[in-house]
Amino acid sequence: MTMTISMTKDREQTRGRLKEEYSKFVGRKVLFITGSILIIVALAGVAATLGSANLSVKEVYTAILARFLPQYFHSTWFSETIVWGLRLHRIIMGIVAGMGLAIAGAAMQGILKNPLASPFTLGIASAAGFGASLAIVMGAGFVGGEYLIIGNAFVFSLLASFTVYGLAKYKGITPETMILAGIAIMYLFSAMTSFLQYVGQSEQVQEVVFWMMGSLGRSSWEKVWIVTAVTVVCLPYLLLKSWDINAMGAGDETAKSLGVNVERTRVICMMFASLITAAVICFTGTIGFIGLVAPHITRMVVGGDHRFLLPASALVGAVLLLGADSIARTILAPVILPVGIMTSFLGVPFFIYLFLRRRKEFW
């Protein structure tokens, strides 16, 4: 009798210890996410001080808070105009675009079980590039006026993902078919863009090249709201499917046996990830690297559990893009570099550093 009781106690202790260890393990991930949010807030404040009009961090925060709490904070007309009218929408665009690209990349890598999956390797970015080129060189597009380039980029990137889906569907929706179809589509659109560049006039070609480098310089509050709205609509589904994406990582058969409707989940996640990507890059141009590398950097820190990987990737993406844009704006001031160039210049060394000093397999 005594023995049974002491054994039960031992077991209870072991189980309690296990749960405690696990909650610490989860706690570290939550801490990383909280830390990233604080870094973004701080970085946004610093980014808003950068530029030809000299504003201090305090003035910037006062100008921001004065909008929400006018009874407590009083700002000057000058700083409010600079912050709200010129800088803040670009900063928020950087945050939202970084989040969108990174979460789309993380979701694609997860559901396709491929570390190289990103809007670039799946043809989405090159299709957007083609859409934009078509608008710039030929003046042809789906919508006219201000939204000619944007509309084209958006429609073509979705067209690319539907084509990838269609081709893959023909052979079965597996990671391999989707990636191969994506790569084929990528080359096709790149070739068509090259053709347009070949026949285009030099100013047009220059504009195409500039568009494809990616920049936050074209942002406005209206565009920020559109990108935010698309991201906010798509995000919950991807987060809700975190367990399914985790299960698919162990193989389609295992995922099925755990109750996941594998093909449907893969297709819907892919569509949402493509939609976010399309919504971002049609406004910013093709900003590379964030979608590919932000998830990898995050994975090295928080591990492969998509419940934490997806939101944490989004935050890391925001930090990377906002940081890169801030440096791109200041490093050669008054010349502002396209952020697409800066993301790789900054991100690659950081990524290689993490990659070389990693101690265990992260993929």
Next chain:
Amino acid sequence: MVKITISDLSFSYRSRKILDDLNLEIRCSEVLGLVGPNGSGKTTLLKCIDRILKPKGSLLLDGREIEEMSRQEIARFIGYVPQSSTSSNSATVFDTVLMGRRPYMSWQVGESDLDKVAEIIDLLDLEDLAMKDFNELSGGQKQKVLIARAICQEPQVLLLDEPTSNLDMKHQLEVLEIVRDLVKEKGISAVMAIHDLNLAARFGDKLAVLLDGSIYAAGDPRSLLNKELIRTVYGVEALVVKDLDKPYIVPLRSLNGRGAG
């Protein structure tokens, strides 16, 4: 009580027929060993039972037609342990076992889910590995973790695909003892595809011998396993020792062509 009733089950990969009009019953508290030569359809049958593959014919889980059940309902009834697994995500052992709760939870992990995982990890003596990365474990450890994950699904039936391949003698026995004890303690059933006839005979309450996609013979291993069966099914001349509780097979030599002699 019958857990699973399989009637007239057929499955083809394109035009190649793998399973042909198969009939089988899986009962409560029973370990069923699926034996047969390579390519006889053991793994395919397991995948059909879990509806990973979609066969023709009828498959009843507790009297309900499997076709009418959702993936989630099937996952609550059947736990599948694949032959081997590597995950493209780095996941700890705890997380891997927790994934077995997928049929019961959406995003949030409840306290009861964590209790269940802790209980099973403790039950299978995996507590020292709990925070290790699954992909860094040895074959035997991985197999135990995969079984733990399947048990975490609280299934009525466990399907195991070659649970002892790649394992050393000690781990083979350990894994099969776990399965046998679980079946007896929890009143569930287990179906395992297994190559080793001696292990199959020792741990299986019943054996089903598959040959070319059909059940060639089925029954208690004591009466089922004999020289003629092994010669016909495997094309091997063998000695069957019957002095022990369960028959013991000593393979002597392979014969030219299956069923020669």
